[in-house]
Amino acid sequence: MPQKRRYKSRRTNYRRKSNKNNRTTIILIAIVAVFVVSFFGYRRYVQYQSESKVEMVQQDHSQFIKKVSPYAVELGRQYGVLPSITIAQAILESDWGTSSLASQYNNYFGIKGEDPSNTKVLQTKEYTNGQWITINGRFRVYSDFRESMKDHTKLLVDGTTWNSQQYRQVIQSKNYIDAAVALQTDGYATDPGYTNKIIRVIQKYNLKKYDEGIK
Known part of the structure; x- marks a missing residue:
């Protein structure tokens, strides 16, 4: 009799341990499943957020080009400045209209x-003696972006107060590549990569199409 009871006790303990192990396994599987679902769900969420952000940026860029391109074309026909140059400079100089x-x-x-x-008076960065420095500059204030665009065009056409022919090469250029090079050589910007940036923007957003019929 005592041996039989001990046998039942060992069998009961085995069943308890087995049930406990099964519950532990189930819990671990559940935890892993939750982790996997959460991980891939989070990845999908991040991907969705990233795609949404890219789409919003693309829409903003498209809207900015639609905003400035008609007047850029109008000014191009009136003064001979290639619209692609005007639009690309507006994009770079204003960071798509978002700069202060x-x-x-x-x-x-x-x-x-x-x-x-x-x-x-605002802070700005200029490339001087092989390095970027921050300086205070006095910048024009306009009541409307079109005033800014026209002032920019007249600056290229009329030149500066100290050199009326400063941007003559830009005006005489027949294509956007020559005009972008001329902007650099004529001293419009101190950024050594300015020409390449202008050309990349024009090519990426197919701004060349706005030059048709200008020259």
Whole structure:
């Protein structure tokens, strides 16, 4: 009798341990399943967020081009400045219209001025002696982005107060590549990569199509 009871006790303990192991296994499987679902769900969520952000950026870029391109073409026909150059410069100089200078003061081209009544002092970066430095510059303030675009065009056509022929090569250029090179050589920007940036923007967004019929 005592041996029989001990046998039952061992069998009962075995069943308890087996049930406990089964429950542990089930819990572990459930945890792994939850982790896998959560991980791939999170990855999908991140991917969705990334795709949505890219789509929003693309839409913003498209809207900006639609905003400035009609007037760029109008100015091109009137003054001979290639619209692709005007649009590309507006994109680069204003960071798609989001810079403080553009969003608050409608200055899309970083055009500077001297009159305190229609300018604003802001920090800007310039490339000098082989390095980027931050300086304070006095920039023109406009009531409308079209004023900025026209002022930019007239700057290229009329030149600066100290050199009326400064941007003559830009105006005389027959294609956007020559015009982009001329912008650099004529001293519009201090950025050593300015020409390549202009060309890449024009090619990426097919801005060349706006030049048709201008020259």
